[in-house]
Amino acid sequence: MxxxxxxxxxxxxxxxxxxxxxxxxxxxxxxxxxxxxxxxxxxxxxxxxxxxxxxxxxxxxxxxxxxxxxxxxxxxxxxxxxxxxxxARLLVQALPVTLSLTLGGLVVSLLVGIPAGVWSGIRAGRAGDRVVTGLVTIGQAVPHFWLALLLILAFAVHIKIFPAVGYVSISRGTGQWLNSIALPSIALGTAGGAVLARQTRSAVIGVLQQEYIRTALAQGLPRRRVVFKFALKNAAIPIVTVIAFEVAGLFSGSIVIERMFSMQGIGSLTVDAVLRRDPDVIQGVIVVAATIMILIQLALDLSYAWLNPKVRPI
Structure with missing residues (x-):
């Protein structure tokens, strides 16, 4: 490693x-x-x-x-x-906002995508699988900004559970921080969760058709143990690949969400710098974004090596 x-x-x-x-x-x-x-x-x-x-x-x-x-x-x-x-100061001020939204969107994607994909893959071809597949298709088709508007209207205007705009730093309290990023995280992570669910479903179906899985089931091992101990680990590589691309997409795709929720993150900083023709800020944003993308790729390669020892260098 x-x-x-x-x-x-x-x-x-x-x-x-x-x-x-x-x-x-x-x-x-x-x-x-x-x-x-x-x-x-x-x-x-x-x-x-x-x-x-x-x-x-x-x-x-x-x-x-x-x-x-x-x-x-x-x-x-x-x-x-x-x-x-x-x-550097502008980036330090803006980066926590975008990273918070990226983390929140990723958590939503994982909580939605992996359980739905596993459940659907185990029940491939049944009525429940068709329902999940239909919901996944709808989730992929819904634009971020449209879902964000619905969430603001429902949970910030009518029910008034979450704030409609603004970001609260985690230093001011974990509860307030989570409250401020809840709606944008859901808006960001829903489409990614749908993509992850589709990929997880396909990976699980493919692994469950392997001979060693059939042999384990034929020997009387509990189906739940076979799925969660053997099948998921071997299906993890394509799932991890989707997660890595999802993180990159969440980081780069938060511009619209930051604008809608009046959050001064990297996306808003980038838009302002481009409109103002501020060269040093544009260069700084690109360098930071490139660094983060390289780190994501490094984490992806390391996860491959952990999941599959065959890809490790000799």
Whole structure:
């Protein structure tokens, strides 16, 4: 396992460097001049040159990249053009919100998807399986924003159990934190739970048709023990793959949900940075997102090695 982790980290570091480098130079190639954007409409050339000099944009591109990379290695990702706050501080403030929604959506997906998929797979072809399959299809078809609107209308406006907007940090109390992320987590995790249920069902059906499962059942082992001790472990690899993609999708797909629930997470920060043409913030968001995606891939590879020793390096 350790050898596999070291190997994947040796691959991940160059990937992160490549993404960071590409992000920086794509920002340089942008036709939008940050100095002109900051000054507003119809600035004089003298004003533009002065602002470009203050921002360091008049220096050679390689010098700018060297300074940015050196700062990034020390945790300095630049400053926002509009708020003049350090990008690292903005990311630290926004990241817990998005991670909380991602975690909440993942918990909802797991609680819904795996039990429903196992139950449906064991009863494949029966009436209960058809009902679950129909519900899963509906769950996949429902858009996040539409479900979020229904949840707000039902549980925040009429019943008034959960707040309609806002995020409460976990430092202010676990109960308040859970209360603030409940509705967005359900809106985010429902579709993912439907996908996970479908994949779990298919994996369980495939494993239950294997000879060793039939042999274990023929020897008189309890069906529940055979399913949960032998079948699920061998069906876990495709399920874990779906979970990894689900985490990546939840992290990147929280933009709309954050906007609807007025939460200042990575998604909202990204949208604001793009609309404002704030280059350092955009670069910082991409670097953080790439790091998280690489870590998700690393966790996926390690889970493969734990579930199936054949994929471990010799």
């Amino acid at each position: 350790w050898r596999l982790m070291v190997t994947r980290l040796c691959i991940a570091v160059p990937m992160l460097v490549l993404v960071s480098t590409a992000t920086f130079f794509l920002g340089i190639l942008s036709p939008i001049d940050p100095a002109e954007f900051v000054l507003g409409p119809d600035p004089s050339q003298e004003q533009v040159d002065l602002v470009r000099k203050e921002m360091g944009l008049d220096r050679p591109v390689l010098t700018q990249f060297q300074d940015w990379a050196s700062g990034a290695l020390h945790g300095d990702l630049g400053r926002s053009l509009f708020t003049d706050e350090p990008v």
